[in-house]
Amino acid sequence: MEDREKYTLDDLLFLMERLRDPESGCPWDRKQDFASIAPSTIEEAYEVAEAIETADFEHLREELGDLLFQVVFYAQLGREQGRFDFSRIVDSLAAKLLRRHPHVFPGGSLYADSPGNSVDQSTVRQNWESIKAAERDARGQGGALDGVATGLPALTRAGKLQKRAARVGFDWPDLDRVLDKVEEELSELRQAVAAGDCEHAREELGDLLFSCVNAARHLQAEPEGLLRGCNRKFERRFRAMEDTASRGGRRLSDLSADQLEALWVQAKAGEK
Known part of the structure; x- marks a missing residue:
């Protein structure tokens, strides 16, 4: 390891500012905007997931740094446009976490004494979802499916849509019923293929994939x-x-x- 003091978050923020300097910064970094770096953010998140799944923790450290850099980049862009800066991002995040964890931070106070492990995990989850629902209501997103990001990978978004629907009672009662639905969709796909109806077959294949995501959800697995x-x-x-x-x-x-x-x-x- 190099014999030097470790760089800090402040150093990283300053580095980002230098990269974006209109006169002496990096031409590539100066050219970027929110839209142009969004694909890189998605890619970096997947690389973090891959490092975790393969237990490559040395690589994970590096990938987490790459993902953090994405946030720092967005913060710099926001600061330049007078929209927000890194401190505002941190403040909003901390406030949201305090609000969503009343069982740890009574009254939403960061330094209030915690009541201890007096709440079970299922209650925590219910409270978390209730608080998130109240936040969506405050933003005018009162529908059960409102707020599920359209930019998510399709399998992930399907699972989230199904979870939202299940919270209002629209769900199969058990895995056996879900598997019956998978078999039904597969049968309909076979019929469409046999009829030579390619467009209908594609639609039925989509239904089959959606049903498989439902099976994964009932198995408490992430598709x-x-x-x-x-x-x-x-x-x-x-x-x-x-x-x-x-x-x-x-x-x-x-x-x-x-x-x-x-x-x-x-x-x-x-x-x-």
Whole structure:
């Protein structure tokens, strides 16, 4: 480790200000605006999630820094436009957390004595959702589905929409009923495909995906995380197929469908 004093948050804010300096700053950083860096923010958030899922904690430290830099960038843009600055972001966040945790901060006071662990987790969750609902009402978002961001990944947004609907009683009573719905949507998809109705088949496939998200919710699982895990599993097995074929002097593209299936079965068996 370098023999120097560690940089602080103030240093980072000053660094960002220097990067955006109209005269001596970085040309790329000066060119950016809220919209142009938003895709990078999403990418950095996914890289944080990946580091956590793979337990790569040294990499996680770096990725968290990259994600923090996104917030600092937005704060600088907000300050330049007279909208907000980093201190306003921190103040709003702290105020919201105090408001949403009355069981820890009585009266919304940061330094009030905590009553201790006298509230169970389910009650905390109910209170949290009630407070969030009151906040949405104050913003004029009184509908059960209001405030679910449209920019979320589709699987994540589907799960959030379903949770909101479930809070007002619109939900299947158990997982078995959800799986019945999955089978129903699959049957409707097969019928549309058999009829050669491609547009209808696409619609039914969307319904099937939505039902699968519902199944994930009833299993208390996050669908994006499940699919990321499935992706990693597919990659691992496919690379094993490539390795096996390569050791035999072959490429996957040279093999028949039956040979590829045999390699896939072998790759699956090799993980057990």
